[in-house]
Amino acid sequence: MKFFRKLFLLFLVSAFIFVFWIVMPKKSQPQVRKYIPAARPCRTPLKYAIDSADPRFNISPEKLRDVLEAAENLWEIKSGLNLFEYDPEAELKVRLVFDERQQQTYEAEQLEASLKNLDTQKASLEKQQSALSGEYDKKLTSFKKEVEKYEKDLKEYNEEVSDWNNQKRTSEEEYNKLKKEEQNLKDQFNKLKKAEAELNAIAKKANTVITQENKIINSYNSAVNTYKSKFGSSQEFEKGIFDPSAGIIIYQFKETSDLALTLIHEFGHALGIEHVENPKSIMYYMIGEQNLDNPALTAEDAAGLKSACQL
Ligand SMILES: [Zn+2]
Incomplete structure (x- = not known):
C-alpha cells in the first residue's frame, strides 16, 4: 500500500x-x-x-x-x-x-513537500506503533503465563484449605503455611492487576498512535486528491x-x-x-x-x- x-x-x-x-x-x-x-x-x-x-x-x-x-x-x-x-x-x-x-x-512544489512531510510522519508513527505492538505482545505472553500460575496456585491453595476445613491437617505449622500461601496469592494477584494496567496503558497508547496515523493518512489522501485535481490532468x-x-x-x-x-x-x-x-x-x-x-x-x-x- x-x-x-x-x-x-x-x-x-x-x-x-x-x-x-x-x-x-x-x-x-x-x-x-x-x-x-x-x-x-x-x-x-x-x-x-x-x-x-x-x-x-x-x-x-x-x-x-x-x-x-x-x-x-x-x-x-x-x-x-x-x-x-x-x-x-x-x-x-x-x-x-x-x-x-x-x-x-x-503550488505543486508546496504540495509535494507536504506529501513528503506527511509520509515521514506516517513512517514515524508506524514505527512507534510497531514498537508498542511488539511490547504489548511480549507483555501479554508473560501475563498469560503468570495468570496460569496464579490459577494453579489458587486451586492448590483452595484444596489445601478444603483439607484443613475437613480437619485432615491440624498443626500450627500447617496453618502458618496456608497463611503464607494466602499472602503469596494476594501478592501475585496484585502483581497481575499491575501488569494488566500496564497492558491497558500500552493498548491505549497504541490506539492514540493509530488515531494519529489515520489522521495523517486522511491528510495524505486529501493532499493527493488536491494534487490530482490541480495537476493530474x-x-x-x-x-x-x-x-x-x-x-x-x-x-x-x-x-x-x-x-x-x-x-x-x-x-x-x-x-x-x-x-x-x-x-x-x-x-x-x-x-x-x-x-x-x-x-x-x-x-x-x-x-x-x-x-x-x-x-
Ligand atoms: Zn522550440
Missing part, C-alpha cells in the same frame, strides 16, 4: 513535469532572420539583454546572467564562434514573465518562447537546470534552428528526455546549428 502510494505520487510528479512544452510560435520562422544576416550568418555576435525578470521567480539578475552565459556556451563551443553577446542596449530581449504557470509550479503549456518581435520570454521553470535548458533551446531558435525529432535533443519541442544536469547537443542539434550558421 505504502509502495503503491509512493509510486502513484511519483507518477503524478512525472506527469506534471512531462507536460511542459517548449514552443516556437509557427509565425516566427520567416522572421528569425531578423537577427541573423543572410550572408555569413553567426559571424557577428547576436546581442541580447535582460529586459525584466519578475521577482517572484526568485532569481537574481546575476544568477540569470550566469545561466544565460552557460546557455550561450553550449552553442558557441560547438560552433567555435562567438554567437552571443550580452549588451544592455540590444534589441533582442530576455524576459521572465510570471503568470499562472509559475504559480502552479510553486494533462496540462500543456509553454515554458518559454522565442518570438522575433517579442524576444525570449520565459514563463516557467522549476530549477536552474530546466531554465538553462529552456534558454539553450530558445537561443537555438534565435540562431534560426528549428525543432528536431530526437526527444533527447535540445531542439526537441518538449522537455523530458534531455539531460538536465549536463545538457549536451545531440547530432541533430549540431546538424541544425551547422545548417543555420552555414558552418
Whole structure:
C-alpha cells in the first residue's frame, strides 16, 4: 500500500513535469532572420539583454546572467564562434514573465513537500506503533503465563484449605503455611492487576498512535486528491518562447537546470534552428528526455546549428 502510494505520487510528479512544452510560435520562422544576416550568418555576435525578470521567480539578475552565459556556451563551443553577446542596449530581449504557470509550479512544489512531510510522519508513527505492538505482545505472553500460575496456585491453595476445613491437617505449622500461601496469592494477584494496567496503558497508547496515523493518512489522501485535481490532468503549456518581435520570454521553470535548458533551446531558435525529432535533443519541442544536469547537443542539434550558421 505504502509502495503503491509512493509510486502513484511519483507518477503524478512525472506527469506534471512531462507536460511542459517548449514552443516556437509557427509565425516566427520567416522572421528569425531578423537577427541573423543572410550572408555569413553567426559571424557577428547576436546581442541580447535582460529586459525584466519578475521577482517572484526568485532569481537574481546575476544568477540569470550566469545561466544565460552557460546557455550561450553550449552553442558557441560547438560552433567555435562567438554567437552571443550580452549588451544592455540590444534589441533582442530576455524576459521572465510570471503568470499562472509559475504559480502552479510553486503550488505543486508546496504540495509535494507536504506529501513528503506527511509520509515521514506516517513512517514515524508506524514505527512507534510497531514498537508498542511488539511490547504489548511480549507483555501479554508473560501475563498469560503468570495468570496460569496464579490459577494453579489458587486451586492448590483452595484444596489445601478444603483439607484443613475437613480437619485432615491440624498443626500450627500447617496453618502458618496456608497463611503464607494466602499472602503469596494476594501478592501475585496484585502483581497481575499491575501488569494488566500496564497492558491497558500500552493498548491505549497504541490506539492514540493509530488515531494519529489515520489522521495523517486522511491528510495524505486529501493532499493527493488536491494534487490530482490541480495537476493530474494533462496540462500543456509553454515554458518559454522565442518570438522575433517579442524576444525570449520565459514563463516557467522549476530549477536552474530546466531554465538553462529552456534558454539553450530558445537561443537555438534565435540562431534560426528549428525543432528536431530526437526527444533527447535540445531542439526537441518538449522537455523530458534531455539531460538536465549536463545538457549536451545531440547530432541533430549540431546538424541544425551547422545548417543555420552555414558552418
Ligand atoms: Zn522550440
